[in-house]
Amino acid sequence: xxxxxxxxxxxxxxxxxxxxxxxxxxxxxxxxxxxxxxxxxxxxxxxxxxxxxxxxxxxxxxxxxxxxxxxxxxxxxxxxxxxxxxxxxxxxxxxxxxxxxxxxxxxxxxxxxxxxxxxxxxxxxxxxxxxxxxxxxxxxxxxxxxxxxxxxxxxxxxxxxxxxxxxxxxxxxxxxxxxxxxxxxxxxxxxxxxxxxxxxxxxxxxxxxxxxxxxxxxxxxxxxxxxxxxxxxxxxxxxxxxxxxxxxxxxxxxxxxxxxxxxxxxxxxxxxxxxxxxxxxxxxxxxxxxxxxxxxxxxxxxxxxxxxxxxxxxxxxxxxxxx
Amino acid sequence: xxxxxxxxxxxxxxxxxxxxxxxxxxxxxxxxxxxxxxxxxxxxxxxxxxxxxxxxxxxxxxxxxxxxxxxxxxxxxxxxxxxxxxxxxxxxxxxxxxxxxxxxxxxxxxxxxxxxxxxxxxxxxxxxxxxxxxxxxxxxxxxxxxxxxxxxxxxxxxxxxxxxxxxxxxxxxxxxxxxxxxxxxxxxxxxxxxxxxxxxxxxxxxxxxxxxxxxxxxxxxxxxxxxxxxxxxxxxxxxxxxxxxxxxxxxxxxxxxxxxxxxxxxxxxxxxxxxxxxxxxxxxxxxxxxxxxxxxxxxxxxxxxxxxxxxxxxxxxxxxxxxxxxxxxxxxxxxxxxxxxxxxx
Ligand SMILES: Cc1ncc(C[n+]2csc(CCOP(=O)(O)OP(=O)(O)O)c2C)c(N)n1
Ligand SMILES: [Mg+2]
Numbered sequence: 001x002x003x004x005x006x007x008x009x010x011x012x013x014x015x016x017x018x019x020x021x022x023x024x025x026x027x028x029x030x031x032x033x034x035x036x037x038x039x040x041x042x043x044x045x046x047x048x049x050x051x052x053x054x055x056x057x058x059x060x061x062x063x064x065x066x067x068x069x070x071x072x073x074x075x076x077x078x079x080x081x082x083x084x085x086x087x088x089x090x091x092x093x094x095x096x097x098x099x100x101x102x103x104x105x106x107x108x109x110x111x112x113x114x115x116x117x118x119x120x121x122x123x124x125x126x127x128x129x130x131x132x133x134x135x136x137x138x139x140x141x142x143x144x145x146x147x148x149x150x151x152x153x154x155x156x157x158x159x160x161x162x163x164x165x166x167x168x169x170x171x172x173x174x175x176x177x178x179x180x181x182x183x184x185x186x187x188x189x190x191x192x193x194x195x196x197x198x199x200x201x202x203x204x205x206x207x208x209x210x211x212x213x214x215x216x217x218x219x220x221x222x223x224x225x226x227x228x229x230x231x232x233x234x235x236x237x238x239x240x241x242x243x244x245x246x247x248x249x250x251x252x253x254x255x256x257x258x259x260x261x262x263x264x265x266x267x268x269x270x271x272x273x274x275x276x277x278x279x280x281x282x283x284x285x286x287x288x289x290x291x292x293x294x295x296x297x298x299x300x301x302x303x304x305x306x307x308x309x310x311x312x313x314x315x316x317x318x319x320x321x322x323x
Numbered sequence: 324x325x326x327x328x329x330x331x332x333x334x335x336x337x338x339x340x341x342x343x344x345x346x347x348x349x350x351x352x353x354x355x356x357x358x359x360x361x362x363x364x365x366x367x368x369x370x371x372x373x374x375x376x377x378x379x380x381x382x383x384x385x386x387x388x389x390x391x392x393x394x395x396x397x398x399x400x401x402x403x404x405x406x407x408x409x410x411x412x413x414x415x416x417x418x419x420x421x422x423x424x425x426x427x428x429x430x431x432x433x434x435x436x437x438x439x440x441x442x443x444x445x446x447x448x449x450x451x452x453x454x455x456x457x458x459x460x461x462x463x464x465x466x467x468x469x470x471x472x473x474x475x476x477x478x479x480x481x482x483x484x485x486x487x488x489x490x491x492x493x494x495x496x497x498x499x500x501x502x503x504x505x506x507x508x509x510x511x512x513x514x515x516x517x518x519x520x521x522x523x524x525x526x527x528x529x530x531x532x533x534x535x536x537x538x539x540x541x542x543x544x545x546x547x548x549x550x551x552x553x554x555x556x557x558x559x560x561x562x563x564x565x566x567x568x569x570x571x572x573x574x575x576x577x578x579x580x581x582x583x584x585x586x587x588x589x590x591x592x593x594x595x596x597x598x599x600x601x602x603x604x605x606x607x608x609x610x611x612x613x614x615x616x617x618x619x620x621x622x623x624x625x626x627x628x629x630x631x632x633x634x635x636x637x638x639x640x641x642x643x644x645x646x647x648x649x650x651x652x653x654x655x656x657x658x659x660x661x662x663x664x665x666x667x668x
Contacts, residue, residue, distance in 0.1 A: 034361065034575060056473035056514035057440045084439070088474070123360035123411070125422045127438045295660050299422030300411030306653035 001183055007037035007176035009150035011044060013157040014077065016186070018048050021075060024161065027053045027066045028079035033117050033173045059085050063114060064092035067166070070112035071100070075161065083118035083170075084130040097166040098141030113160050115169040119210060119260045120297055120308045129297035133170045133209075134261045137237050137270060143191060144237040146170035148212035150180040152235055155189030163191070170237075172210035172260075192239035196248070200230035203318055204248040206271050207258035208234055211309060215258045218314035227318060237267065245271070246279045253284040256317045258309055263291040288317045325612070326374060326543035330621045334630065336377060336539065337616060340369040340609050341634045343393040344584055346402050349638045350392075350409065351571070351579050362409065362423040364577045365393025367569035368496055370608035372397040372466075374542035375494055375564070378550055379432065379464065384454075386447035387466040389438040390496075391426050394466055398431045402637060406645035413651040414644070420651075420659070441474025443467055444493075448480040451489035451559070462490045462553040469497040469563075472523055473514060481559070485527040488558035492549045493529075495520060496536060497565045498572075524561040536564030537608030539615075567606040570599055581607075586631055589613035590624050 004012075010031065017024045029045055029052050032038040045052050055062035059080060066076040080086050086093065097110050118131045136142050143165045147153040153171075160167040197212055198219050205215040212233045219229040232248045234241055249255050255275055259268030268289040275287060293307035325333060347364040354362070365372065368390075376385065376397040387394045395405060400416070408415025409423045416428045424438035434450070437443045447465030454461045471477055472495065484491045497520060517523055524531035530552070534541040542564060549560035571580045581599050588595050588603050589610045595603045603610060616622040622630075 054514070057470045058473045058475065060475050088439070088441075123422060125420075125424050125438070127424065127442075293657060295657055296420075298420045298656050299408075299417075299425070300413075300419030300651055302411070302650040302653050303419060303656035306656040 001181040003179050004150055004182050005037070005176065006150045006153055006178040006180070007032055007035070007040055009154040009182045010157070010171075011040045012182075013154040015044050015047070017077070017158070017161050018044070018051060021161075023073065023075040025051045025053060025069075025074055025076050026079065027062055027069075027076050028055055028081065030081045031079050031115060032176060033081060035173050035176050037176050059088035060092060063089035064096065066112050066114070067092055067097045067110055070110045070166075071108055076112045077161070078112060078114040080114055080116040082124075082128050083116040083132050084128050086114075086116055086130075086132050093136075093142070093166070094139050098139045101165065102141060109164040110166045111164045113157075113167045113169050115171055117171050117173045119172050119174070120292070120304060121173050122304070123299060123301065124297065125299035126296035131261045131292070133168065133237065134266045134270070136168050137267060138265075141166070142238060143167040144170060145191065145235065146209040146237060147235060148175065148197070148209055148233050149178060150182045152189060152195065152233075154182055155187050156191070156235060158186070158188040159191055162188070170209055174210045175213065178213060189235065191236040192241050194232055194234045194241035194244035196230060196244070197233045198229065198231040200228040200252065202228045202252060203230070203254040203256060203322060204252045205229050205231045205256050205258060205314065205318070206234075206245060207231065208237065208267065209260065211258040211260055214309060214311055215314060218311045218318070221311065221315050222318055227322065229318065240274075242274060242278065245274065246282075249275055249279045250282045253282055254321050255283065255287045256314065256321055257287060257289045257291075258314055259289060259291040260309060261291060262294050263289060264294050266291050285321050288321050290314050290317050324538055324540040325615045325619060325621070326540045333616060333621050334626075336373050337612060337622070337627070338630055338634060339373045339377070339397055340612060341631055342402065342637065343369045343372065343396045344609050345631075345634050345638045346396060346405070346641075347392060347577075348579060348583050349642055350406070351577050353642065354576070359409065360423070361576065363390040364569075364572065365390055366571060366577075367606070367608060368498060368536060368566045369393055370539050370612055371494075371496055371536035371542055371564040371566060374539045375546040376464070378543070378546050379462075382432070382459070382461040383464065384432050384434055384447075384450045384461065385464045385466055386443040386450065387433065387436050388440070388443055388468060388471070389424050390468065391433075391436050392423070395426055395428060395431060395433055398433070400428060400431055401641075403641035403644040406641050407648045410645050410648075411650060412645060412648035414648040418651060418655075440468070441471045441476040444471060444474075444477045444480040448484050448489060448491060451484065451491035452487060455487065455489055460490075460554050462492060462550055464492045464494055466494050466496065469495060469499050469515070469520060471495075472520060478523070481524065481527050481529060481561070484559040485529050488556060490553035490556070491559040492546070492553060493559060493561040494546070495561065495563045497563050498568050500565055500567050520563045521561065529559050529561050531561040531563070533563040533565065536566040537606070537611055539612060566608065567602070570602055584609065586610070586613055586627055587624065589627070590617055
């Protein structure tokens with residue numbers, strides 16, 4: 001199978017969705033942030049004039065407008081760019097989009113996708129480094145996809161576009177350079193199906209988004225030390241494939257969670273609660289979470305490095321759990 | 324035109340304008356050698372910041388944006404501590420925690436710098452509210468770009484400020500005049516349906532003026548009046564200061580496309596290259612200020628060069644200081660999340 005970059009797979013997915021359905025419109029068009037890959041979007045912008053909307057710096061306004069447009073029948077894919085800017089749009093996402101279908105007794109649907117690049121990207125400091133997926137996960141009514149590979153990003157995006165629910169597309173600029181196999185033919189990845197990114201028998205590493213890549217490198221390092229780690233990637237948080245996670249823990253009996261959210265009430269906290277509630281007796285040692293420290297993300301590289309999850313921290317956590 | 328001030332004061336303003344220019348040039352050059360990350364420079368807007376903020380007094384507060392370097396320097400910030408912060412060093416103004424986006428010095432009247440577009444408008448409004456309710460005669464200055472007018476926070480803030488007659492100055496730096504904008508595939512700046520930015524002020528009954536941000540006198544006079552109004556309880560004022568976007572700001576990352584500023588262009592037409600001629604002859608506020616200083620007898624090419632050398636010397640010192648400063652100890656990342664209650668200075 002051909003191998004392409006994550007950034008290429010993402011853009012290819014967007015392009016195919018625009019080609020397939022006239023109701024698909026882009027609102028905001030960065031997707032690839034300020035990375036060196038951003039020019040890949042130029043071609044999409046040029047190919048679909050009239051279906052790419054360039055919003056003002058008005059996140060509340062244009063994300064809200066996408067929600068309204070979805071109610072009216074458009075199928076918008078919105079780009080919020082840096083995840084931290086989602087807070088400007090929170091009233092519309094959390095208090096409107098997420099509630100509408102339920103609050104109307106199922107009468108009204110909000111079929112839209114909102115994409116953002118989350119997490120620590122190096123020197124973004126406190127206001128450009130957020131990982132808001134845990135906050136969104138605490139909001140019933142939103143579907144959440146968090147891909148970690150070229151294959152997953154395209155396949156999940158296709159499924160998100162078919163969904164009639166508001167869907168958060170949790171993305172990460174540090175994934176854009178990842179290379180992997182992507183079929184030429186059309187395919188979809190159902191939501192709620194975790195993927196074992198690496199099979200192993202000694203310990204489970206549970207991670208999502210960019211943290212999957214971190215877990216995979218840690219697993220390689222651990223393999224050199226004779227530890228065979230299994231890397232489980234849920235791929236979507238809502239719906240969540242609990243079974244695959246629990247089966248992995250039942251097999252390995254040990255769990256380290258890798259999560260870029262702040263530790264307190266992060267995505268990792270929910271993973272841990274799930275396993276403790278449903279598979280406590282399978283665990284032979286307490287779960288350890290590797291996550292971002294509970295401080296605003298600092299600018300300086302030494303400070304940033306200290307508070308973010310790293311491959312080394314994952315390796316150390318595994319050794320601690322297994323000792 | 325030059326503000327009506329003594330030669331000594333004018334030279335002080337020029338020194339600050341040169342400090343901003345040379346600081347930013349140093350930074351852009353440094354970014355070519357080491358990884359400095361993404362940053363925004365104030366080149367082309369120096370005269371606005373210097374002429375406006377020089378009027379502030381101790382205790383007056385400024386709330387600025389991602390494009391903050393010039394604002395701090397205009398209020399006398401130490402370039403060494405600024406650069407140290409931008410490089411993430413422990414000696415920087417925020418101990419390396421803020422970086423270029425969040426340069427702040429409470430002592431200099433910059434209590435918190437937001438890099439969320441539109442983040443500063445409610446903060447500045449609130450500071451004015453606080454000072455008003457505390458019965459102080461201090462004023463709050465909201466420094467923001469034209470792009471921030473696209474965010475709802477501005478409209479909510481000016482409404483509150485107008486209703487409460489708050490001691491607030493909205494100093495909106497419109498640098499979009501020459502920006503090609505997002506249609507050309509660049510980073511968007513101004514995307515507004517209004518024709519004049521001040522149309523977004525008039526309905527609130529707040530006095531608004533539009534001035535040339537490179538005209539030192541216009542900036543000074545406009546700001547003097549705004550501060551007087553604020554201090555005497557008459558409420559907020561809106562100033563739109565227009566500057567042409569420096570060509571070096573056009574790419575996503577600033578580049579010295581116009582070279583390091585050759586000040587002799589101010590008095591010797593023949594050294595001005597054809598490329599960017601308009602920039603050098605009419606749009607560069609610093610060159611214009613120098614020209615006016617010389618024309619009106621406040622300076623000679625020699626005094627300007629001497630002043631510039633002094634400034635460049637400071638920048639070299641600042642650069643050495645910042646480069647030699649240590650990074651913060653990693654474990655200190657966990658400090659300072661919360662204030663110690665009861666220890667407010
Ligand atoms: C809430 C938010 N949305 C988007 C951005 C990304 N952004 C950074 S600077 C900028 C343009 C700002 O334009 P303007 O306010 O005119 O300031 P200028 O850079 O021109 O000085 C944008 C959109 C941001 N920092 N915050
Ligand atoms: Mg602007």
